[in-house]
Amino acid sequence: MSEVYLSLGSNLGDREENLKRAVFELEHWEGIILKKLSPIYETKPVGYLNQDMFLNIAVEVETNIGPYDLLKVVNEIEKKLKRERLIRWGPRTIDIDILLYDDIELKDEVLTIPHPRMWERAFVLIPLSDINPFIKKGDVYIKDLIAELPDKEGVKLYKENWYNGV
Ligand SMILES: Nc1ncnc2c1ncn2[C@@H]1O[C@H](COP(=O)(O)OP(=O)(O)OP(=O)(O)O)[C@@H](O)[C@H]1O
Ligand SMILES: Nc1nc2c(c(=O)[nH]1)N=C(CO)CN2
Numbered sequence: 001m002s003e004v005y006l007s008l009g010s011n012l013g014d015r016e017e018n019l020k021r022a023v024f025e026l027e028h029w030e031g032i033i034l035k036k037l038s039p040i041y042e043t044k045p046v047g048y049l050n051q052d053m054f055l056n057i058a059v060e061v062e063t064n065i066g067p068y069d070l071l072k073v074v075n076e077i078e079k080k081l082k083r084e085r086l087i088r089w090g091p092r093t094i095d096i097d098i099l100l101y102d103d104i105e106l107k108d109e110v111l112t113i114p115h116p117r118m119w120e121r122a123f124v125l126i127p128l129s130d131i132n133p134f135i136k137k138g139d140v141y142i143k144d145l146i147a148e149l150p151d152k153e154g155v156k157l158y159k160e161n162w163y164n165g166v
Contacts (some may be wrong), residue, residue, distance in 0.1 A: 001033070001062045004070065005099040005131065007115070007124045008057050009043075012091045015055040016040065016162065018081055022094050023163055025077045026061060032073070036060040038127035040162050044154030046121065047089035055158060058099070058127035067101045071111050074098065099128065100135070119145055122152040 006026075010018040019040065027034040038058040045051045063070060074096040081094040099115045106113040114137075118124045125142045128135060135142050146152055 001064055002102045004061050004063055004101050005128060006059045006061065007097045007099050007118065007128070008059060009054045009095045009123070010093055011045065011052045011054040012093045018094045019055055019057055020163060021081055022077055022096060023059065025080065026059065029073060031063055031065045033062040034059070035062055036131045037163055038130040039160040040158040041123065041127055041155050042158040043123040044151065046123065046151050048087060051091045054123065056123045056127055058124065058131050060131050067098065067104065067106060067111060067113060071098060099124065120149065122146055122149040122155045125149070126152065126155045
């Protein structure tokens with residue numbers, strides 16, 4: 001089994017319900033074991049600023065599904081939650097990014113792991129550090145990366161203990 005960390009975000013529709021439904025899908029997917037969930041954070045949009053606030057979480061799963069097939073699972077769950085890609089980095093009911101998959105490094109036209117922008121995003125690293133503060137980029141712990149990120153002020157705790165299924 002592999003240890004995988006995911007980042008989930010929603011800023012369209014019932015954001016919390018979208019996150020719950022996505023986690024429910026992951027939890028009940030064959031070959032995926034839900035291990036840890038972060039609290040929910042409300043976060044200022046980065047990249048494309050003219051959109052509503054996001055709710056973001058990080059999730060740890062164990063899985064025997066390989067990285068490329070896991071991406072297909074992620075895309076299927078996004079489709080199930082009616083994700084539409086209207087504007088790059090724009091509003092979405094749900095977005096699921098694969099952050100880390102064991103210690104593998106992948107970079108091709110389909111999949112890049114570690115996720116290429118995770119280290120510069122407080123909305124990713126703050127929930128991730130709740131799950132595992134010992135994750136490092138090289139020799140640097142993520143809490144020390146967070147301290148340097150300009151968007152860390154835009155990440156606010158929204159709700160803890162928000163999911164009953166785990
Ligand atoms: N680690 C990854 N996790 C999820 N998708 C990835 C990853 N690496 C590459 N991709 C590819 O990126 C494509 C576009 O992803 P998406 O439209 O969700 O980008 P985004 O989430 O809006 O922006 P960002 O990638 O900056 O978070 C996906 O269809 C997928 O093929
Ligand atoms: N706060 C926040 N900003 C974003 C997010 C997100 O999940 N949260 N996702 C993006 C594209 O993946 C772009 N910008």
